[in-house]
Amino acid sequence: MDITSGDEAAVDDTDRSDQLYLGGRWVKAESAERISVVSPFTEEVIGSVPAPTGREADAAVAAARAAFDSGEWRRTPVERRIEVLLRLADRYEAVVETMGRTLTAEMGAPIGWTVRAQAGGSVAIIRAMAEEARRYPWEEDRLDGRAAVLREPVGVVVAIPPWNVPQTTALSKVVPALLAGCSVVVKPSPETPLDALLLAKLFDDVGLPDGTLSILPGGREIGERLVAHPGVDHVAFTGSTAAGRSIASVCGRDLKRCTLELGGKSAAIVCDDADLDQVTAGLRTASFNISGQACIAQTRVLAPRGRYSEVVDALAGLARGLTLGDPADPATDLGPLVTSAHRDRVLSYIDLGEREGARVVAGGSKPPAGLTRGWFVAPTVFADVGNDMRIAREEIFGPVLCVIPYEDTDEAVALANDSDFGLAGSVWTQDPERADALAREVRTGMIGVNGFRPDFSLPFGGVKASGIGREFGREGLDAYVESKAYYRTAPR
Ligand code: NAD
Numbered sequence: 001m002d003i004t005s006g007d008e009a010a011v012d013d014t015d016r017s018d019q020l021y022l023g024g025r026w027v028k029a030e031s032a033e034r035i036s037v038v039s040p041f042t043e044e045v046i047g048s049v050p051a052p053t054g055r056e057a058d059a060a061v062a063a064a065r066a067a068f069d070s071g072e073w074r075r076t077p078v079e080r081r082i083e084v085l086l087r088l089a090d091r092y093e094a095v096v097e098t099m100g101r102t103l104t105a106e107m108g109a110p111i112g113w114t115v116r117a118q119a120g121g122s123v124a125i126i127r128a129m130a131e132e133a134r135r136y137p138w139e140e141d142r143l144d145g146r147a148a149v150l151r152e153p154v155g156v157v158v159a160i161p162p163w164n165v166p167q168t169t170a171l172s173k174v175v176p177a178l179l180a181g182c183s184v185v186v187k188p189s190p191e192t193p194l195d196a197l198l199l200a201k202l203f204d205d206v207g208l209p210d211g212t213l214s215i216l217p218g219g220r221e222i223g224e225r226l227v228a229h230p231g232v233d234h235v236a237f238t239g240s241t242a243a244g245r246s247i248a249s250v251c252g253r254d255l256k257r258c259t260l261e262l263g264g265k266s267a268a269i270v271c272d273d274a275d276l277d278q279v280t281a282g283l284r285t286a287s288f289n290i291s292g293q294a295c296i297a298q299t300r301v302l303a304p305r306g307r308y309s310e311v312v313d314a315l316a317g318l319a320r321g322l323t324l325g326d327p328a329d330p331a332t333d334l335g336p337l338v339t340s341a342h343r344d345r346v347l348s349y350i351d352l353g354e355r356e357g358a359r360v361v362a363g364g365s366k367p368p369a370g371l372t373r374g375w376f377v378a379p380t381v382f383a384d385v386g387n388d389m390r391i392a393r394e395e396i397f398g399p400v401l402c403v404i405p406y407e408d409t410d411e412a413v414a415l416a417n418d419s420d421f422g423l424a425g426s427v428w429t430q431d432p433e434r435a436d437a438l439a440r441e442v443r444t445g446m447i448g449v450n451g452f453r454p455d456f457s458l459p460f461g462g463v464k465a466s467g468i469g470r471e472f473g474r475e476g477l478d479a480y481v482e483s484k485a486y487y488r489t490a491p492r
Pocket of ligand 1: 160161162163164165169187188189190218219220222223224227238239240241243244246247260261262263264294295296395397423461462466467
């Protein structure tokens, strides 16, 4: 796939197909091994990039270490660092269509979402974090000026994003880390290396000093090597809870800082006074967006017994009304899942739900009608789900909703909180006081009333098995600084 074809002249069109973006330079890859990208829709190979070797991963850390320890970036005034990042935002803005098409081709997500939420969202993240950096207390006087707190860059950062929201999760780390003065090695997922290559082209020549940034798409073994590398100070990870636990244990052993954005099983509490048209309109995105392959997907719907069948029928209608098809077609609601292995995993959960005694009211494990290729799963709604069933406890990461009944709002809160995860959630009611009371009781990192859409000026992240730390907003910069107490004068 030629990612530089299209309407934008702003992308570097040099052939980089045998090169890696290592230490801010394009270098010829030392191995002939390549990472192939298979379209989830056509099931055909659409491109490939060179696979980095362990030695190249080490070289990226060495370059980042040297840039941090003896280079100029961390000493560059923050206003200048902001300028560099804003230059990136301008370049990025010129290629949002190309970036969207690239992502849609790689991961099968609908084009409207990839252009708006991933590519457009990335530009918005850069600008929002630049604004945060302008306001951030990089240096704060204390003790009437006799002392100060300096917020200094944490050092060399390894950023590991997942495939499902690859651009925004890369930039949610790289941008604040660079604004803080860190050096960064990014390791994008092997499922989505083409958008990463385009991002590297956008970063090239933006004004970062040599060594400050490397972008090396690679597999888990490269990620493990980077995490364990002694030259690294902070690991910023988004991905599965299982990988997060493993990374946290290595960081604990080595006493490296880490931030972890992990899985979720978020609950939507539908109250007995909820407007069901509003609920279905909101959950269309909040539950089924990108075929449910979203960490913040609201996959447990808690419904009052008195309106249980009404809620189930409304959600079944929503699921049946979604259009599956070519993700490059703007009319498509849901594209295929990212890989055949992931599709099979989601289907195995649908089979499990039936064995556990839940009732399929929409979708199911049969292939959706009329689609002869592509890794599709029909949007599926399970009724009669108990919160102790595995389909209600484990992250399925597909278009699968569990509708769980409750007696009263105390029980709804208890069910929402009875989860290993604590990422997001929502409350659906016409009563603002009730909404406020419930929102405060749910133990998650984020919650919304009658809808939920993250904003880049607010902290994003979870509690319990959903992770440690926050991205975006002022809190998104906190992860990349160390507070140094600076006693300016001798003790009195
Ligand atoms: P994954 O954990 O399999 O992989 C994520 C990334 O980590 C990939 O780049 C992978 O190569 C790398 N990796 C895997 N194991 C590693 C290890 N031990 N050491 C170093 N690197 C390792 O996850 P995925 O399947 O790519 O993404 C889906 C998961 O991500 C879901 O669980 C989803 O909920 C989660 N996610 C969370 C958020 C959030 O903000 N909380 C956002 C998006 C996705």
